[in-house]
Amino acid sequence: MSLLKNDLLLRTLRGEKTERVPVWMMRQAGRYLPEYLVIREKYGFFERCQTPELACAITIQPVDIVGVDAAILFSDILVVPQAMGLEVQLIESKGPFLPDPIKTAADMSRVIVPDVEETLGYVFDAIKMIKRELDGRVPLIGFAGAPWTLLCYMVQGKGSKTFDEAKAFCYQQPVVAHQLLQMITDTTISYLRKQAEAGADVVQVFDSWGGLLGPEDFENLSLKYIRQIVTALKDIVPVIVFAKGAWQSIPEMAATGAHGLGIDWCIRPETARRMAGENMVLQGNFDPAKLLSPIPVIEKEVTAMLDAFGGHRHIANLGHGILPNVPVAHAKAFVDTVKNWRPR
Amino acid sequence: MSLLKNDLLLRTLRGEKTERVPVWMMRQAGRYLPEYLVIREKYGFFERCQTPELACAITIQPVDIVGVDAAILFSDILVVPQAMGLEVQLIESKGPFLPDPIKTAADMSRVIVPDVEETLGYVFDAIKMIKRELDGRVPLIGFAGAPWTLLCYMVQGKGSKTFDEAKAFCYQQPVVAHQLLQMITDTTISYLRKQAEAGADVVQVFDSWGGLLGPEDFENLSLKYIRQIVTALKDIVPVIVFAKGAWQSIPEMAATGAHGLGIDWCIRPETARRMAGENMVLQGNFDPAKLLSPIPVIEKEVTAMLDAFGGHRHIANLGHGILPNVPVAHAKAFVDTVKNWRPR
Numbered sequence: 036m037s038l039l040k041n042d043l044l045l046r047t048l049r050g051e052k053t054e055r056v057p058v059w060m061m062r063q064a065g066r067y068l069p070e071y072l073v074i075r076e077k078y079g080f081f082e083r084c085q086t087p088e089l090a091c092a093i094t095i096q097p098v099d100i101v102g103v104d105a106a107i108l109f110s111d112i113l114v115v116p117q118a119m120g121l122e123v124q125l126i127e128s129k130g131p132f133l134p135d136p137i138k139t140a141a142d143m144s145r146v147i148v149p150d151v152e153e154t155l156g157y158v159f160d161a162i163k164m165i166k167r168e169l170d171g172r173v174p175l176i177g178f179a180g181a182p183w184t185l186l187c188y189m190v191q192g193k194g195s196k197t198f199d200e201a202k203a204f205c206y207q208q209p210v211v212a213h214q215l216l217q218m219i220t221d222t223t224i225s226y227l228r229k230q231a232e233a234g235a236d237v238v239q240v241f242d243s244w245g246g247l248l249g250p251e252d253f254e255n256l257s258l259k260y261i262r263q264i265v266t267a268l269k270d271i272v273p274v275i276v277f278a279k280g281a282w283q284s285i286p287e288m289a290a291t292g293a294h295g296l297g298i299d300w301c302i303r304p305e306t307a308r309r310m311a312g313e314n315m316v317l318q319g320n321f322d323p324a325k326l327l328s329p330i331p332v333i334e335k336e337v338t339a340m341l342d343a344f345g346g347h348r349h350i351a352n353l354g355h356g357i358l359p360n361v362p363v364a365h366a367k368a369f370v371d372t373v374k375n376w377r378p379r
Numbered sequence: 380m381s382l383l384k385n386d387l388l389l390r391t392l393r394g395e396k397t398e399r400v401p402v403w404m405m406r407q408a409g410r411y412l413p414e415y416l417v418i419r420e421k422y423g424f425f426e427r428c429q430t431p432e433l434a435c436a437i438t439i440q441p442v443d444i445v446g447v448d449a450a451i452l453f454s455d456i457l458v459v460p461q462a463m464g465l466e467v468q469l470i471e472s473k474g475p476f477l478p479d480p481i482k483t484a485a486d487m488s489r490v491i492v493p494d495v496e497e498t499l500g501y502v503f504d505a506i507k508m509i510k511r512e513l514d515g516r517v518p519l520i521g522f523a524g525a526p527w528t529l530l531c532y533m534v535q536g537k538g539s540k541t542f543d544e545a546k547a548f549c550y551q552q553p554v555v556a557h558q559l560l561q562m563i564t565d566t567t568i569s570y571l572r573k574q575a576e577a578g579a580d581v582v583q584v585f586d587s588w589g590g591l592l593g594p595e596d597f598e599n600l601s602l603k604y605i606r607q608i609v610t611a612l613k614d615i616v617p618v619i620v621f622a623k624g625a626w627q628s629i630p631e632m633a634a635t636g637a638h639g640l641g642i643d644w645c646i647r648p649e650t651a652r653r654m655a656g657e658n659m660v661l662q663g664n665f666d667p668a669k670l671l672s673p674i675p676v677i678e679k680e681v682t683a684m685l686d687a688f689g690g691h692r693h694i695a696n697l698g699h700g701i702l703p704n705v706p707v708a709h710a711k712a713f714v715d716t717v718k719n720w721r722p723r
Binding site for chain 2: 197198199202203207246247249281282283301302303325327328329332358
């Protein structure tokens with residue numbers, strides 16, 4: 036494995052002082068890039084995920100075009116439910132659809148903890164290819180969805196504002212729900228381990244729907260399982276946990292032993308710092324919609340965000356995925372403002 | 380005007396100690412009630428809002444059926460944009476649709492600050508009729524959407540998870556955005572004043588999308604205008620402010636002079652109390668999806684919520700609107716558990 040020429044992200048995750056703040060953007064390999072849209076026109080969503088050459092090309096695009104300090108694997112959190120035996124369709128611009136979601140204990144007979152090498156081998160092949168292609172330019176981030184977020188889709192069967200069917204499933208059939216969460220957790224641990232073995236330098240766990248849960252439910256249905264994942268991975272590879280909206284549980288997330296915590300734009304950096312403790316690396320938290328502002332406003336607001344984090348133990352990022360209608364020049368303005376900023 | 384036989388809500392909002400905690404549910408007059416569905420089959424949405432006899436019947440249903448301590452006017456926050464000159468369609472089970480949303484400064488020529496007596500007289504007629512029909516059994520809550528939430532719909536034209544077009548409008552055209560927010564504010568102040576004059580005992584301002592904004596944007600785009608509304612109303616009628624998800628700004632919301640603050644289930648009652656101060660009346664915060672739990676679980680969890688609030692300066696409610704698929708018996712279990720609870 037070649038030595039990294041830009042290891043800002045890794046040094047920051049180790050708690051070291053670095054010459055500047057590293058920057059990447061959630062969903063940076065995606066729909067706002069014309070170069071991605073060209074590939075999307077020719078190949079279906081899962082075809083892009085499952086063909087290492089395509090996943091590799093898409094993963095590297097933002098490194099070349101926008102100049103981020105890390106690549107993140109092009110894939111989807113729903114490859115895991117797929118590997119566990121559920122049919123997953125991804126309807127372009129409509130989102131995920133699972134025609135046979137889990138509704139009862141009987142449905143659990145359709146769910147397996149798979150051999151990840153067999154079912155998700157294409158991901159590890161993509162990672163190896165990306166690492167070769169990157170040739171040490173920047174580190175590569177692997178990822179998986181948090182068990183709670185995956186349960187949301189596996190039970191609700193599609194996107195939702197409230198995921199009330201998924202929540203009702205957990206409230207009405209807690210034993211089955213916890214069985215499913217444990218199976219997802221076991222699969223995710225093997226999956227992320229193999230991602231690290233294949234060459235991922237960092238892994239991130241995305242709990243997109245953690246913020247729909249009250250603090251007790253978040254502990255019981257989400258964090259309990261994230262904790263298992265962090266415990267199993269943290270001595271192998273640096274782990275970043277991002278549970279969008281779950282600000283109430285920042286102290287508990289910090290205590291998992293994760294190397295970094297993602298935060299969204301609805302929490303002040305100062306508040307997150309106070310809740311997470313001095314030693315935690317925080318990642319975020321620019322409002323993705325603000326990248327639709329004029330460039331001078333972006334520069335001003337990104338600078339204000341960087342000032343608020345103070346330049347240490349901070350990975351600059353958005354508070355959620357970049358929106359498809361953001362001009363590439365605006366994404367570049369975000370990245371360049373971070374690169375040019377220094378602590379006062 | 381007849382004296383109230385049950386004035387628990389009003390005494391609680393005045394900060395008085397009461398014999399028990401008052402309870403009502405957001406969207407209590409709505410789709411989970413079979414009696415409502417019967418009316419819905421015969422009349423369109425705005426027909427139900429605009430016909431005082433129908434609005435009156437629907438408003439009173441949950442008082443009779445579920446036994447809540449307050450009625451809330453059956454209406455919709457989007458009657459205000461409608462009165463301001465925009466076409467609003469409400470497509471059953473799909474949500475609101477505004478075919479000609481505001482996109483540019485030129486579109487503002489279509490927006491007026493209306494004479495509310497002329498455009499929204501049917502609401503005041505409904506309030507008068509409801510007050511007569513209620514005959515003092517419980518107080519009546521009037522309401523309006525917060526200016527930011529109304530702008531979201533007036534600009535985006537439909538529901539959204541992120542309202543990124545509405546946010547982009549504010550970031551790209553701040554002068555026009557603030558002009559629109561001020562026009563909505565002026566309309567809302569007249570509208571809520573007339574609701575109070577017609578007999579509303581309390582008014583609530585709903586900022587459903589306040590939680591999509593970071594703290595600075597919330598102050599600038601939302602709270603600044605809510606503050607004007609509270610200031611104009613608070614000496615006329617008790618005001619409750621509910622900005623879902625905007626927990627970061629609880630201290631600032633408490634400082635508006637509002638009589639009560641609504642909170643959602645993602646914040647612990649103890650945290651909200653600490654942020655709002657000892658004297659603020661807090662309303663909430665049961666997770667609406669938890670009403671899909673078995674009744675014994677509902678009873679246990681509602682009791683835990685009441686214990687956490689401690690029984691003083693608390694109005695029991697959900698943390699958001701009741702879901703359409705909640706069995707009526709479960710809604711009753713929520714209300715009865717509150718009615719039977721006493722501080723330990």
